[in-house]
Amino acid sequence: MRLTRPFLLAIVAFAILAALPLVLSGNLLNASIKMMIAALFALSFTLAMGQAGMLSFGHAAYYGLGAFAALQMMRAVEQQVLWFPTPLIPLAGAFVGFAFGLLFGWFATQRSGVYFSMVTLALAELLFTIAPNLSSIFGDESGISTIRGPSWGFTFGPDNQVYYLVLAWVAICSLLMWGFTQTPLGRLALALRDNEHRVRFLGFNTHVARTLIFAISCLFTGVAGSLLAIANEAANYTIFSAQASANVVLQTFIGGAGTFFGPALGAAVMTFFARVTSDLTRSWLLYQGLIFVLIMLFAPTGLGGLVAQHAQKVRAGGWRLLVGPYALAAIAGVLLIAGLVFTVESIHVVLTDAYAAARRSAGGAWVPYKLFGTSFLPNSLTTWALPIGLLLAGGLLLPVARRLTMAAWREVTAVPKTDDGAVSVPARSSEGASA
Amino acid sequence: MEYLVVSALNGIVHGLLLFMVSAGLTLIFGMMGVLNFAHAWFYMLGAYVGFTLTRHGGFWAGLLLAPIVAGGLGVLVERYMLRRVHKYGHAHELLLTFGLAFIIEEVIKLFYGDALVSYQMPDYLRFAAFTIFDTNYPFYRLFMGAVALVMFVILYLLLAYTRVGIIVRAATYKPTTVEALGHNLPLVFMGVFAGGTAMAGLAGGVAGAFYPTGPNMAVDFGTLVFVVVVVGGLGSVLGALIASLMIGLFISFAVGIQVSLADVLALVGLGDWARSVGGLLTLKLQTIANSMPFLLMLLILLVRPAGLMGDRQ
Numbered sequence: 228m229r230l231t232r233p234f235l236l237a238i239v240a241f242a243i244l245a246a247l248p249l250v251l252s253g254n255l256l257n258a259s260i261k262m263m264i265a266a267l268f269a270l271s272f273t274l275a276m277g278q279a280g281m282l283s284f285g286h287a288a289y290y291g292l293g294a295f296a297a298l299q300m301m302r303a304v305e306q307q308v309l310w311f312p313t314p315l316i317p318l319a320g321a322f323v324g325f326a327f328g329l330l331f332g333w334f335a336t337q338r339s340g341v342y343f344s345m346v347t348l349a350l351a352e353l354l355f356t357i358a359p360n361l362s363s364i365f366g367d368e369s370g371i372s373t374i375r376g377p378s379w380g381f382t383f384g385p386d387n388q389v390y391y392l393v394l395a396w397v398a399i400c401s402l403l404m405w406g407f408t409q410t411p412l413g414r415l416a417l418a419l420r421d422n423e424h425r426v427r428f429l430g431f432n433t434h435v436a437r438t439l440i441f442a443i444s445c446l447f448t449g450v451a452g453s454l455l456a457i458a459n460e461a462a463n464y465t466i467f468s469a470q471a472s473a474n475v476v477l478q479t480f481i482g483g484a485g486t487f488f489g490p491a492l493g494a495a496v497m498t499f500f501a502r503v504t505s506d507l508t509r510s511w512l513l514y515q516g517l518i519f520v521l522i523m524l525f526a527p528t529g530l531g532g533l534v535a536q537h538a539q540k541v542r543a544g545g546w547r548l549l550v551g552p553y554a555l556a557a558i559a560g561v562l563l564i565a566g567l568v569f570t571v572e573s574i575h576v577v578l579t580d581a582y583a584a585a586r587r588s589a590g591g592a593w594v595p596y597k598l599f600g601t602s603f604l605p606n607s608l609t610t611w612a613l614p615i616g617l618l619l620a621g622g623l624l625l626p627v628a629r630r631l632t633m634a635a636w637r638e639v640t641a642v643p644k645t646d647d648g649a650v651s652v653p654a655r656s657s658e659g660a661s662a
Numbered sequence: 663m664e665y666l667v668v669s670a671l672n673g674i675v676h677g678l679l680l681f682m683v684s685a686g687l688t689l690i691f692g693m694m695g696v697l698n699f700a701h702a703w704f705y706m707l708g709a710y711v712g713f714t715l716t717r718h719g720g721f722w723a724g725l726l727l728a729p730i731v732a733g734g735l736g737v738l739v740e741r742y743m744l745r746r747v748h749k750y751g752h753a754h755e756l757l758l759t760f761g762l763a764f765i766i767e768e769v770i771k772l773f774y775g776d777a778l779v780s781y782q783m784p785d786y787l788r789f790a791a792f793t794i795f796d797t798n799y800p801f802y803r804l805f806m807g808a809v810a811l812v813m814f815v816i817l818y819l820l821l822a823y824t825r826v827g828i829i830v831r832a833a834t835y836k837p838t839t840v841e842a843l844g845h846n847l848p849l850v851f852m853g854v855f856a857g858g859t860a861m862a863g864l865a866g867g868v869a870g871a872f873y874p875t876g877p878n879m880a881v882d883f884g885t886l887v888f889v890v891v892v893v894g895g896l897g898s899v900l901g902a903l904i905a906s907l908m909i910g911l912f913i914s915f916a917v918g919i920q921v922s923l924a925d926v927l928a929l930v931g932l933g934d935w936a937r938s939v940g941g942l943l944t945l946k947l948q949t950i951a952n953s954m955p956f957l958l959m960l961l962i963l964l965v966r967p968a969g970l971m972g973d974r975q
Contacts, residue, residue, distance in 0.1 A: 337967040341697035345888040353956035516764030
């Protein structure tokens with residue numbers, strides 16, 4: 228294996244991850260565990276999506292099945308029905324994920340394109356509706372819980388040990404998935420994405436190939452689910468919900484499905500974002516949705532695509548031209564975000580029952596509400612002058628920043644200074660950069 | 663007998679309602695190739711518009727405004743969002759509407775909270791239309807069915823007998839030719855998208871007053887609508903009608919049947935074995951009534967992957 232730059236970067240990334248428990252503790256360490264699991268989930272999802280073009284809206288099904296397989300295994304170990312080392316529990320999730328991936332994938336890959344998406348969604352919904360009724364396997368509405376058994380000299384009590392267990396599995400699975408993309412089947416996946424008809428005319432059984440690729444994706448999803456089960460020691464049927472399937476889609480495309488590690492980046496960033504913002508505001512899902520739609524509109528290649536585009540330009544020395552416009556765009560962005568967040572949070576506070584009660588006790592008059600440590604009066608003009616001013620300023624600044632950014636990008640791409648000659652970025656990327 | 667008649671009526675009404683939403687979805691898909699993931703969220707929007715208007719303005723104003731608001735939002739979405747990402751392909755459009763569904767749901771939650779809202783029909787519509795076998799059949803169910811039927815007839819007449827309908831149908835088959843003949847294709851697209859979302863909004867306004875109106879209504883209904891279009895065949899309005907009625911009837915009959923696989927196996931003498939195994943075999947049909955549409959979909963995929971009325975891919 229050649230030590231290429233991405234490969235070196237991956238090694239550095241995993242080395243940093245391995246060192247994290249030395250500096251992080253408690254809550255943050257737990258967050259890192261969840262981020263790594265989400266990253267693995269997104270990577271496995273991308274195996275079907277990015278490689279073979281199969282956009283699954285029901286990947287939570289295999290995630291949940293992996294989790295329940297692991298929980299049942301752990302419970303069997305706990306009740307001493309059988310002996311199985313805790314670090315190898317994800318194998319159970321992998322097996323169940325693969326088996327159901329084959330079964331469900333066989334149905335879903337009957338169709339391609341948007342049909343496939345809808346069928347996968349319906350299959351996940353099938354599990355979601357049946358699971359609470361099968362209490363022997365999935366528990367009742369409260370789910371099942373168990374504990375991690377000690378094995379191989381580890382107790383798996385402290386978060387540290389769980390962290391390294393998860394890290395090891397994520398590293399191994401990432402390597403395996405990357406390896407898979409280099410195998411003949413992995414290359415075939417790309418061909419299937421680009422032109423299925425042609426692959427069929429070349430003599431391949433495309434249905435079998437697509438089913439296999441889907442099942443392999445589900446295998447790694449099952450591993451991610453098991454890791455979640457090991458980390459949480461519990462799960463219930465809501466793990467199959469459409470919300471869970473939706474999350475991985477959002478995270479993957481925010482990260483950018485076109486690059487191998489983009490989805491992992493997106494999943495880690497968005498999991499962290501969710502963890503931080505869900506404590507601060509109940510509208511965090513709205514912000515996540517807005518981020519997703521903005522990325523879809525203005526940066527279709529996602530964060531990973533943006534990073535890849537810029538890495539090339541930074542090496543070529545083009546960053547000097549871009550710093551100015553980007554700073555302006557950042558200011559405009561901050562103004563707009565501040566205005567939006569203020570509006571949303573104000574609406575949220577004013578419409579709560581608590582505020583309505585406060586108003587009633589004040590005889591129906593408007594009472595001030597607290598936000599960001601300051602009091603505001605909902606019916607005063609000065610309160611609303613703030614967000615309107617912010618939004619106006621941002622809205623006026625943004626087109627200017629956008630024009631400057633596009634001009635700068637044109638200049639950067641016009642003079643190709645890369646080592647390998649004139650590789651110019653297509654015009655679309657200038658729009659992407661202005662987001 | 664009573665069970666049969668009442669279940670059949672309920673199933674047909676539920677089916678017609680499903681059709682109101684899935685017809686728009688399938689029309690939009692057939693014409694533009696866009697699978698509007700957010701379609702059921704326009705249905706939800708319609709219900710909430712109706713709810714708001716019952717408090718300020720009245721029930722009928724709500725029914726009038728629900729399709730206008732949903733259709734208006736549809737225009738904006740098509741003009742300023744879908745058209746932008748059209749060049750990146752259909753998967754990208756699907757993802758965009760998927761994100762949009764999220765935003766609609768969260769904005770509604772922001773204003774109306776996470777709980778169900780009490781969207782009620784006016785009292786003068788709350789009476790029994792007729793009594794069959796001692797069961798009072800609510801008039802409102804018939805009203806919902808009638809609205810859906812009227813809409814279907816109008817849609818059919820519009821598509822079959824008007825100039826606009828001819829252009830729309832032609833654009834489904836050969837969009838570039840239609841454009842070459844001098845028709846404003848983007849305007850036609852926008853019109854169809856607005857029409858489809860308006861229909862979903864109207865369905866929401868009508869059905870929200872009878873069924874629970876809450877933040878989950880779009881997800882629950884949305885997956886059903888997707889099943890309908892997979893079963894019926896994407897792009898076929900007639901297929902959507904047949905599939906909607908099938909699924910409506912399937913659910914309404916399954917809800918009342920207390921049979922499990924074990925009871926069926928008992929007919930061939932395996933009942934005791936099945937009961938000892940438990941799990942799936944002893945689940946009563948009643949408890950998994952909500953899973954029936956998905957099972958029907960799997961069956962259809964097995965025997966006719968293109969859907970009942972669909973073309974192969």
